[in-house]
Amino acid sequence: MSDVKPVIPVIDFEKLSLSKGDDSILRGDLEEIGGQIKEAFQTIGFCYLKNHGTDGDLIENYFKVSRDFFCTSPDEKAKFARSNDCNFGWVALERERINPERPGDLKEAFNYQPGINPDTWPSSEFKTLSQDFYASCKTLSLRICDALSVGLGLDEKYFRDAHKFIGVDGNPTTLRTLYYPPLPEVSSIKPGQIRLGEHSDYGTITMLFQDEIGGLEVEEKGTGFVPATPIPGTVILNIGDLMQRWTSDFLVATKHRVCIPEVEFKRKSSRQSVAFFVHPDDEYVIKCLDGSNKYEPISSIDYLNYRFSVTF
Numbered sequence: 137m138s139d140v141k142p143v144i145p146v147i148d149f150e151k152l153s154l155s156k157g158d159d160s161i162l163r164g165d166l167e168e169i170g171g172q173i174k175e176a177f178q179t180i181g182f183c184y185l186k187n188h189g190t191d192g193d194l195i196e197n198y199f200k201v202s203r204d205f206f207c208t209s210p211d212e213k214a215k216f217a218r219s220n221d222c223n224f225g226w227v228a229l230e231r232e233r234i235n236p237e238r239p240g241d242l243k244e245a246f247n248y249q250p251g252i253n254p255d256t257w258p259s260s261e262f263k264t265l266s267q268d269f270y271a272s273c274k275t276l277s278l279r280i281c282d283a284l285s286v287g288l289g290l291d292e293k294y295f296r297d298a299h300k301f302i303g304v305d306g307n308p309t310t311l312r313t314l315y316y317p318p319l320p321e322v323s324s325i326k327p328g329q330i331r332l333g334e335h336s337d338y339g340t341i342t343m344l345f346q347d348e349i350g351g352l353e354v355e356e357k358g359t360g361f362v363p364a365t366p367i368p369g370t371v372i373l374n375i376g377d378l379m380q381r382w383t384s385d386f387l388v389a390t391k392h393r394v395c396i397p398e399v400e401f402k403r404k405s406s407r408q409s410v411a412f413f414v415h416p417d418d419e420y421v422i423k424c425l426d427g428s429n430k431y432e433p434i435s436s437i438d439y440l441n442y443r444f445s446v447t448f
């Protein structure tokens with residue numbers, strides 16, 4: 137057996153799994169798992185969590201209802217187009233350029249944030265599954281917050297207390313289902329165009345569920361981009377720029393992207409993923425945790441608006 141650690145570590149989350157009630161969570165388990173997550177975020181900035189306890193049927197059904205929507209006609213999808221002032225709905229192919237130096241991303245997406253109550257949904261099933269998936273991700277992300285708080289030597293509820301309003305007004309945490317359609321012939325892909333350009337996320341943590349097609353790559357210092365190969369049953373976890381700022385760069389928000397697969401059948405296949413972007417409450421003020429003033433205090437919502445204003 138080699139002692140070389142895999143670049144992106146796989147962390148066993150079983151002891152903090154969603155199948156366990158809040159009362160059965162032990163401090164020692166938060167320390168152990170929180171320490172492993174911290175170490176991953178100090179180095180590569182990404183990890184996989186296995187045995188997280190998210191209901192497999194819920195994941196499967198949410199992927200399916202999303203795919204059914206993305207496979208409807210552009211006119212149908214346009215009825216649910218996301219506007220700049222309302223974080224709900226469909227984002228068309230090439231509509232976003234997350235890396236402004238590249239052409240539009242070859243992806244579609246659908247955003248959901250429970251504080252926003254749209255008049256209509258693509259289907260009642262889509263609505264129910266979005267609500268259920270959001271609720272499950274919320275619980276898991278708060279457990280991750282507890283582990284990370286303990287891992288960083290903070291009070292167990294430190295990060296949880298900054299995320300009190302996830303899923304209600306006053307917190308921008310977003311569930312985004314992503315669809316990367318089958319790709320056209322290489323000749324009709326624009327120079328430099330990929331499925332999702334290089335970027336780091338904006339908020340505190342991001343959880344990502346991906347199908348088996350692959351293509352996600354993560355930047356490793358000194359090496360370049362390395363694949364985040366799909367591992368069935370896991371969720372991928374990374375931090376965003378706001379968490380990096382909060383920890384005065386102690387933890388790193390790693391750049392990542394989704395490339396055009398080299399294997400032909402994967403280029404001809406669609407790819408799906410689901411991201412849960414966690415942000416602190418709008419008015420929560422982020423101050424450097426080490427007591428330094430490396431970065432000025434800033435409210436969560438001011439930071440997010442600033443990031444959107446320079447990207448889109």
Ligand SMILES: O=C(O)CCC(=O)C(=O)O
Pocket residue numbers: 314332337344346352392394408409410411
């Ligand atoms: O689809 C993926 O694998 C990555 C998605 C992502 O990084 C994002 O939406 O920020």
Ligand SMILES: [Fe+2]
Pocket residue numbers: 335336337392
């Ligand atoms: Fe991302």
